[in-house]
Amino acid sequence: MEKEDFISLLIYLLMGAVVVMIGILVFRPAMEAGYLFNSAGENFLFLFASLAIAIVANVFLLEIGHLLGAKLGKYKILSFNIFGFGIYKTRNEEGKEKSKFRFGKFNGLGGQTVISPKSEKSNPMPYVFTPLLLMLLEFVALYCVFAFIKNVTDDSKVMLMAVKYGVVVLATIGACFIIYNYFPAKLDSLNDGYRILLLNKKINIEAYNYKLKNEETEFFGEKVEEIRVFEEITDFTANVNFDAAIQETIKKDFEKALEIVNKTTADKKKMASSTYRKFVLLKVFLAYLLQSEEEATALYKDKVASTELSDLARNCKNYDGLRVYVAYVGVSEKSLNEIKFALEKKKKLDKKQDKVEAAKQNELLKIIIEKISETIPQAKELEL
Numbered sequence: 001m002e003k004e005d006f007i008s009l010l011i012y013l014l015m016g017a018v019v020v021m022i023g024i025l026v027f028r029p030a031m032e033a034g035y036l037f038n039s040a041g042e043n044f045l046f047l048f049a050s051l052a053i054a055i056v057a058n059v060f061l062l063e064i065g066h067l068l069g070a071k072l073g074k075y076k077i078l079s080f081n082i083f084g085f086g087i088y089k090t091r092n093e094e095g096k097e098k099s100k101f102r103f104g105k106f107n108g109l110g111g112q113t114v115i116s117p118k119s120e121k122s123n124p125m126p127y128v129f130t131p132l133l134l135m136l137l138e139f140v141a142l143y144c145v146f147a148f149i150k151n152v153t154d155d156s157k158v159m160l161m162a163v164k165y166g167v168v169v170l171a172t173i174g175a176c177f178i179i180y181n182y183f184p185a186k187l188d189s190l191n192d193g194y195r196i197l198l199l200n201k202k203i204n205i206e207a208y209n210y211k212l213k214n215e216e217t218e219f220f221g222e223k224v225e226e227i228r229v230f231e232e233i234t235d236f237t238a239n240v241n242f243d244a245a246i247q248e249t250i251k252k253d254f255e256k257a258l259e260i261v262n263k264t265t266a267d268k269k270k271m272a273s274s275t276y277r278k279f280v281l282l283k284v285f286l287a288y289l290l291q292s293e294e295e296a297t298a299l300y301k302d303k304v305a306s307t308e309l310s311d312l313a314r315n316c317k318n319y320d321g322l323r324v325y326v327a328y329v330g331v332s333e334k335s336l337n338e339i340k341f342a343l344e345k346k347k348k349l350d351k352k353q354d355k356v357e358a359a360k361q362n363e364l365l366k367i368i369i370e371k372i373s374e375t376i377p378q379a380k381e382l383e384l
Helices: 003-032 040-072 125-148 155-181 192-198 202-219 235-250 254-264 273-290 293-305 309-314 319-332 336-351 355-372 377-381
Strands: 075-082 085-091 097-103 111-117
Touching: 003 155, 003 273, 040 075, 040 111, 040 125, 040 155, 075 202, 111 202, 125 155, 125 192, 192 202, 202 235, 202 355, 235 254, 235 273, 235 355, 254 273, 273 293, 273 309, 273 319, 273 355, 293 309, 293 319, 309 319, 319 336, 319 355, 336 355, 336 377, 355 377
Parallel strands: none
Antiparallel strands: 075 085, 075 111, 085 097
16 A cells, blocks of 8 residues: 555545544434434434535535635636536637636545636735635634534424534534645645645745646647756656656657656665655666667566566556556567456556546557567557
8 A cells, every 4th residue: 555545544534534423423422312304214304404505505615715825826727627517728720718617537535626826926825725714714603603503302493403503514524624625734635735735845836836837838739848847856856757757758759768766766875765666667668668678677577577566567456557567468478368457457457547647648658569570470450
């Protein structure tokens, strides 16, 4: 299990503990005192409806905070997505932009706001902190409602009691959102707590805006022309450099890509272990494109097969592992069936990614499939 996956699991457990605690300390006494509905079924429906409303309301509040914060920080809004329903900018051949409604994937707690800097002076901090400010204001308002409505057991006022305890559900889910979104660590999706850690250095803000600008280019279906490699290495700039190495690989400048990999990983202590592992897998992948079969196979066995990366590659758990596994089974093992196995795994990975990322991965696989086709001609017929 990756470190971020383990931390994410702990956060989910903490969020669950908060929900259970509120249930025991607030809702059980209220039900026993007769403040809510008379039957268990009615109380269950009330809690279920309150929970659904609370999740939707807090996701909306979180993304509204991101939208307002982006505006304050001088960013352009590329898309605003709530549970897959979103407004996306499009650009025609003349370069004119307009907004369209469509269904799309998101990377976040029920939604995502994709942004791009308007200038080098764009400041991401309002984007990060505005959702927190709105959610704290939400807590104040909900507390006032809860305190204002007095507990009664009169059946004629049961809906008033439903409002009183409904706001408790709303506040509880809001607290869970804050725990997840502002926990200062890398989780299974990019949260604002991790952004705060990243953006405490000027070089990371510079790299963050550069990355967002490139993502805007890809968002509109265009290719990134300017490829920048950062000299100062942090975990974030290392990830930006990784993207640069990927771009150079797609352009088939494999030597340049390898140069970026070697330069960035000169001191692996400057980046997270998960980031370093991505570079190792890319280096092995590039070996299959630059070195002899024997040299590349030896590197795979040394850096992947005999390490913790073996499971990641063999089971194709992410694109980085899948690419290097296709290279190994295609070039070293010359197994068409294993390539087909990996490509089936890719279909599952593609479902979790947007079209831009999936297309980029296709380009990389086409490169190694072309290499494999030199010894396995049937590989040319494989559908990516």
